[in-house]
Amino acid sequence: MKWELEPLGYLASCYQEKFAIPRQPGLAPSARASLKLLAPYNQAAMVDGLEAFSHLWLTFLFHQNLEQGWKPKVRPPRLGGNKKIGVFASRSTFRPNGLGLSVVRLESIDTRQGVTLELSGIDLVEGTPVVDIKPYLPWVDAVPAARADWAPAAPEDVEVSFSNQAEEKLREDSQGDYLRQLIREVLQQNPRPAYQKIDPERDYGVRLAGHNVKFRYLNEQHLQVIAL
Amino acid sequence: MKWELEPLGYLASCYQEKFAIPRQPGLAPSARASLKLLAPYNQAAMVDGLEAFSHLWLTFLFHQNLEQGWKPKVRPPRLGGNKKIGVFASRSTFRPNGLGLSVVRLESIDTRQGVTLELSGIDLVEGTPVVDIKPYLPWVDAVPAARADWAPAAPEDVEVSFSNQAEEKLREDSQGDYLRQLIREVLQQNPRPAYQKIDPERDYGVRLAGHNVKFRYLNEQHLQVIAL
Numbered sequence: 001m002k003w004e005l006e007p008l009g010y011l012a013s014c015y016q017e018k019f020a021i022p023r024q025p026g027l028a029p030s031a032r033a034s035l036k037l038l039a040p041y042n043q044a045a046m047v048d049g050l051e052a053f054s055h056l057w058l059t060f061l062f063h064q065n066l067e068q069g070w071k072p073k074v075r076p077p078r079l080g081g082n083k084k085i086g087v088f089a090s091r092s093t094f095r096p097n098g099l100g101l102s103v104v105r106l107e108s109i110d111t112r113q114g115v116t117l118e119l120s121g122i123d124l125v126e127g128t129p130v131v132d133i134k135p136y137l138p139w140v141d142a143v144p145a146a147r148a149d150w151a152p153a154a155p156e157d158v159e160v161s162f163s164n165q166a167e168e169k170l171r172e173d174s175q176g177d178y179l180r181q182l183i184r185e186v187l188q189q190n191p192r193p194a195y196q197k198i199d200p201e202r203d204y205g206v207r208l209a210g211h212n213v214k215f216r217y218l219n220e221q222h223l224q225v226i227a228l
Numbered sequence: 229m230k231w232e233l234e235p236l237g238y239l240a241s242c243y244q245e246k247f248a249i250p251r252q253p254g255l256a257p258s259a260r261a262s263l264k265l266l267a268p269y270n271q272a273a274m275v276d277g278l279e280a281f282s283h284l285w286l287t288f289l290f291h292q293n294l295e296q297g298w299k300p301k302v303r304p305p306r307l308g309g310n311k312k313i314g315v316f317a318s319r320s321t322f323r324p325n326g327l328g329l330s331v332v333r334l335e336s337i338d339t340r341q342g343v344t345l346e347l348s349g350i351d352l353v354e355g356t357p358v359v360d361i362k363p364y365l366p367w368v369d370a371v372p373a374a375r376a377d378w379a380p381a382a383p384e385d386v387e388v389s390f391s392n393q394a395e396e397k398l399r400e401d402s403q404g405d406y407l408r409q410l411i412r413e414v415l416q417q418n419p420r421p422a423y424q425k426i427d428p429e430r431d432y433g434v435r436l437a438g439h440n441v442k443f444r445y446l447n448e449q450h451l452q453v454i455a456l
Contacts, residue, residue: 006324066231089276136371136374140382143254146281146370151363
């Protein structure tokens with residue numbers, strides 16, 4: 001048996017590239033995306049009643065990785081990037097069938113012209129094809145006592161500071177307070193690949209909500225935004 | 229864009245038909261299934277480390293419904309079967325792309341011959357094609373405070389009793405205690421379609437774990453197993 005999926009729509013995301021996207025949803029609550037549904041899925045009737053739910057499941061395709069396929073074992077960042085585990089024991093984006101799953105917050109629903117869902121707490125890159133939308137049912141989907149031996153809690157945050165130059169830019173921006181918060185939430189996830197040593201001379205860059213955010217690591221636990 | 233899915237394997241389930249399957253996972257904790265992975269997914273390496281997790285996400289296809297397609301609105305049993313809501317505001321099994329999602333308990337992993345996962349708390353019918361397996365991460369996936377206005381908790385159970393004849397059969401069966409528990413968990417979900425009036429003369433039947441379970445409604449809140 002084979003089964004063909006057709007995207008319901010493609011995300012317009014504050015994450016314009018994969019680098020620095022938190023590795024799970026909810027870690028950066030300020031991260032926003034819009035999902036405009038395509039015909040024939042863009043009928044207001046199809047989302048009637050959805051406003052009853054604060055959270056949704058998105059099933060999507062890891063579209064940037066599909067061509068590269070999968071390997072039986074992966075090195076999850078969570079284990080420092082040097083221990084291998086089975087791909088089905090991971091949430092790796094390189095996996096058979098290439099499907100992803102994220103619980104996201106539903107901010108609002110706009111049915112004035114087709115259907116657009118405004119979402120937050122997302123961990124999905126620009127252009128992600130969404131193939132299913134389901135309401136989150138806490139009495140079914142929330143299993144707080146589930147055991148996850150080597151990934152029992154969110155990774156520890158690193159400290160994020162802003163250079164004077166970056167601060168000035170934020171103060172001038174009408175969206176500055178939002179941007180500062182978003183940048184902090186995203187970068188405190190410690191986006192540096194685990195295998196890279198700290199190099200205080202090295203500049204990292206990430207495109208975030210229309211800005212080129214440049215940052216440096218001051219040490220293992222502290223990075224500074226130097227420009228945007 | 230189109231994307232083709234290939235099943236990782238097909239479930240061998242205690243639920244031999246769709247009728248009476250609880251409408252969400254976890255409601256009948258005793259419900260068991262085996263998932264034997266197919267080549268090339270049946271490598272022990274691919275599930276290495278999976279034992280660290282008590283629960284898994286299965287993404288699967290509602291294979292019995294795929295040909296019938298979907299409609300923009302559905303009548304969820306939860307709303308008595310007479311109020312319509314949008315298909316994306318429901319967990320309906322008739323939906324665009326035909327994808328299902330269930331959190332299930334991982335009981336054991338057998339890698340002696342290929343890979344077989346023993347699962348419980350399932351809500352999936354025999355032969356369900358599974359297209360993804362992911363570990364459940366409670367600090368990501370559990371959102372106990374999520375709002376679900378008209379489906380905030382599990383539906384109320386009905387009472388289940390056993391006729392003398394059914395009890396006798398259970399006592400003779402080496403799996404009788406397990407079966408009694410399974411039947412109780414499944415039938416207390418009140419499998420009668422909401423639009424059907426109670427008829428104490430009407431026999432219902434369901435194939436469950438190799439048994440033909442016959443039952444009748446004594447009243448709205450009480451059904452009796454009459455034979456198996």
